Amino acid sequence: MTLGMMATDAEQRIDFEAMRSYKLKRIQAQLAEKDLGAMLCFDPDNVRYATSTAIGEWSRDKYVRWCVVPREGEPYLFELGSAQEVKKEICPWIPSERIFPGGGWLRGANTKGATSMALMGTVARIKAVLEASKVAEMAIGIDTVDLYMLDALKSAGLKIVNGWDVMWDARLIKCPQELTIIETAASLADGCFEYIADKIRPGVRESEIVAEIYGWLLKQGCDRVTGVNCVSGPRSNPHPHDFSDRMIRPGELVFIDIMAHYLGYGTCYYRTFAATRTTQKQKDLYKKAHEWLQASIEVVRPGITTADIANQWPTAQELGYPDELAAAGLCVGHGIGVSIHEKPFITRLFSAEPMPIEAGMHFALETFCGEGVDGARIEQQIIVTETGHKVITQWPCDELMVCSAR
Incomplete structure (x- = not known):
């Protein structure tokens, strides 16, 4: 049935915890099936699906937030600037130690030097969580990003592959x-x-x-x-x-x-x-x-x-x-x-x-x-x-x- 628009203690409405658990299992099942170590998501819809977090539509094409979903364990969220502190307060389903600053290189719109520094920092943080999950040597799926970031990830020795079907296939069957x-x-x-x-x-x-x-x-x-x-x-x-x-x-x-x-x-x-x-x-x-x-x-x-x-x-x-x-x-x-x-x-x-x-x-x-x-x-x-x-x-x-x- 369709439900009311507000939360209430008088009805059992959406079990968000069950939904989050289902979606994470769907992604990780696809990672195992396709033999990938992790999924690196920059697409805002994939980030929402994987982490149940969102930010304003203004960020949709700027690559200022992303997430890493390892083959096992909880996702890592990279959130824009001060919004990371907000997420630690309002999104307790993601352990605070797995929420990091995002930011970005603004698709290369910054100065060349600033863009290069931002890319180096971003890749280093991504590689660190992949190493912590013991999957850095495996193929890593990615959904979408600009060529600056793609080149930087490959230059860091990461095996980047097309991961779109991981997310499309995970999202195919709804709970x-x-x-x-x-x-x-x-x-x-x-x-x-x-x-x-x-x-x-x-x-x-x-x-x-x-x-x-x-x-x-x-x-x-x-x-x-x-x-x-x-x-x-x-x-x-x-x-x-x-x-x-x-x-x-x-x-x-x-x-x-x-x-x-x-x-x-x-x-x-x-x-x-x-x-x-x-x-x-x-x-x-x-x-x-x-x-x-x-x-x-x-x-x-x-x-x-x-x-x-x-x-x-x-x-x-x-x-x-x-x-x-x-x-x-x-x-x-x-x-x-x-x-x-x-x-x-x-x-x-x-x-x-x-x-x-x-x-x-x-x-x-x-x-x-x-x-x-x-x-x-x-x-x-x-x-x-x-x-x-x-x-x-x-x-x-x-x-x-x-x-x-x-």
Whole structure:
């Protein structure tokens, strides 16, 4: 079930300790399977997954905080400046002796000498915790970093390898606590569509809709908004995957994607509306998109593959595109966890290399149908259960909804 937004002594809500333990075991199982000594994470979503810590979005592209997850034992967190002292107080699940100062070389934006010194200090601290964990001689996985740091790590004699699949595979199957948070995040987006439907009307700009959504989500307790797409009228076909300052006009289709995070876990959730009135052509386009979506949802259960889902969708040629690469992103599925796009990735483009569907997966399925100046986009989030699936996005989408009708 979805839960209340506040902590209480009167209900057992999220068992965060169980969730943290599960995630660490998932990472370390992947390290053992792939014969790596440790995982060095700079990606903010991987750092959150591994350590249950976060800092402001401003830090996302600056490499000022990271973590090391050894093959055995607790993670090490390298936190920015004074924030390390804060983490020692508010994150007791990480022993204080495993929290170190982070900082950074700011992707080389500093002076050459300062950048070199920062890199040397960073590598020395990383190597020290790897040696303490007795894995410094083993291959070390890394997710993402700039070339300055990559060169510095290799120059220090560390065997750095691509570790992305360690984290993607660890994050693939969600525990019950993660799934509860994910469904609660979806319930927030449900509420946001109720709020925003009354504001979709002629004379309102796409950017105004986006601003209203951001404000509502943050007020309701979301801790991050990856983005909001709002597309109207002739901008809806081809799908531009963004928003603009265009003003909505009567009789136009408007589709909106809410990508918000609650307790770190994301949503990706499209709905299409008509402003004031709708035509039979628009209804027909919407019906096609909905039928394609429902067909792909109905086959979801453990034991099938991503190809079984993708094969329910029209080909690129049926959508009016020359090949699947040109049509990428129109009929698609993607895992959602602490990132908006995770494994499994579901598309006709890659259906020749299918991935098995397993219980505990969570992903979005989305379809698009467009013709002329009209495009319709619908998306549902799915949890794979032991016996089938559960759709957790509840804002109605069986019929094209008309807003601001007079």
